[in-house]
Amino acid sequence: MALTSLGLLLLLSSLHYGQTEALPKATVRTVSPYDPLYPGDTVTRQCDISDYEDWSYRWCRDGQQLTNNNKKTITLSADAAGSYSCEGSRRDLPTKSQLSDGHSITITALALPTATRE
16 A cells, blocks of 8 residues: 555654654643632633644543533632643644643631620
């Protein structure tokens, strides 16, 4: 079976990419609000993958995949404490990204009111 010029180019591109180029690394960032977070707050996180477009996203909390969360940006209850990470996949090369480092949600406890007697 003979390879066409385009087929050979695609094959060589795949081999070249796989051997010499690192996969892009996903990063998680907080869109809003910034710390401190209090019980009942919501927090918006975004998965950023540089240099490429058309990603589908996969979000995880504490290493477990979240269902129905394939968007670039997710909004979570701050009460859902844990370490959030993301990664991307797409049709073109590169077809996936590296998993991001974990990004934790930390809740600041509210000070309890104190009563004083006079």
